[in-house]
Amino acid sequence: MTVSTVERAFGGNAMIHPADRPRFLMCPPDHFAVTYAINPWMDPSSWARDDQALALSSRREWAALRRALARLGPTIQLAAPVAGLPDLVFTANAAVVLDRKVLLASFRHPQRQGEEEHFETAFRMLRARGLVDAVQRLPRGLRLEGAGDCVWDGTRQLLWTGHGPRSDAAARHAVADIFAVETVALELADPRFYHLDTALCPLPRGEVMFVPEAFTPAGVAMIHELVEPSDRIEVPPSDSVSLAANTVALGDTLVMPACGEELRAKLAERGYRALVVPLPSFLRSGGAAFCLTLRLDRVSTRADARRALPVGAA
Numbered sequence: 001m002t003v004s005t006v007e008r009a010f011g012g013n014a015m016i017h018p019a020d021r022p023r024f025l026m027c028p029p030d031h032f033a034v035t036y037a038i039n040p041w042m043d044p045s046s047w048a049r050d051d052q053a054l055a056l057s058s059r060r061e062w063a064a065l066r067r068a069l070a071r072l073g074p075t076i077q078l079a080a081p082v083a084g085l086p087d088l089v090f091t092a093n094a095a096v097v098l099d100r101k102v103l104l105a106s107f108r109h110p111q112r113q114g115e116e117e118h119f120e121t122a123f124r125m126l127r128a129r130g131l132v133d134a135v136q137r138l139p140r141g142l143r144l145e146g147a148g149d150c151v152w153d154g155t156r157q158l159l160w161t162g163h164g165p166r167s168d169a170a171a172r173h174a175v176a177d178i179f180a181v182e183t184v185a186l187e188l189a190d191p192r193f194y195h196l197d198t199a200l201c202p203l204p205r206g207e208v209m210f211v212p213e214a215f216t217p218a219g220v221a222m223i224h225e226l227v228e229p230s231d232r233i234e235v236p237p238s239d240s241v242s243l244a245a246n247t248v249a250l251g252d253t254l255v256m257p258a259c260g261e262e263l264r265a266k267l268a269e270r271g272y273r274a275l276v277v278p279l280p281s282f283l284r285s286g287g288a289a290f291c292l293t294l295r296l297d298r299v300s301t302r303a304d305a306r307r308a309l310p311v312g313a314a
Helices: 003-010 044-048 051-071 115-128 171-179 217-226 261-269 301-308
Strands: 023-026 075-078 095-098 101-104 134-136 150-153 158-163 182-187 200-202 208-210 232-234 248-250 253-256 273-276
Touching (some): 023 051, 044 051, 051 075, 095 171, 101 115, 101 171, 115 134, 150 200, 158 171, 158 200, 261 273
Parallel strands (some): 101 134, 158 182, 253 273
Antiparallel strands (some): 150 158, 200 208
């Protein structure tokens, strides 16, 4: 990796120190398949007709995504794949991670609940290595499917939380208590966009890319209230059905599963480069680039300020 690659990716003027690089959790797709249906994208019978070729394609696509991210500078931690848990590959659903604190997911569907203990083990291993400080569970009875329904907005210093298909509206209060940041709840209205991360992506310079039809009118009104018109980027329907909003944003580079010319032009006007990594095998399960990653190093300004205090300061 060259200095120029890092500078282009992060919009900086100097090489990023390894300790300051973004850190992601990913899980190899060794056991990925569409073997059940819990969202409109999933068709087990269609997968079964060509399962070996699709499994091979998914491994190639995942490897291409990992390479694309690695070239941009991040450090990638790997969780171990587990037979019988095909969706373990979607690490965004594992937890909410902010300020080195981990809030473990609680899944709604029984098909995914088996992932919970494996993700907890993975995070406790990360804590033992000093990569996170605390690992917590949700209060009993609450459902929240990790960063899939809890998306950090560094510009506004808040967590956008999605609810409806998978996560409970009340989970936002637990999130606010644990992370001590503002939360904004958005109700999802279209079953295709069953997680918030399929329909909303805050960008590093303050823009918010979103799919209007994914939300109730109240949800769209809330986005309009908090995001200035010049910072709203509506994803065209032709891109939304390819989960273009399910994007990994790294500085000026947006790693996306798809990006049509209209959307690409909107992003370019704001100084972003769309780096498309096609992920059609994972789209069959309703997932894409953001779903396949979990950012581990997000830090709020509150935590930044706390770390900057002199020794002994309160």
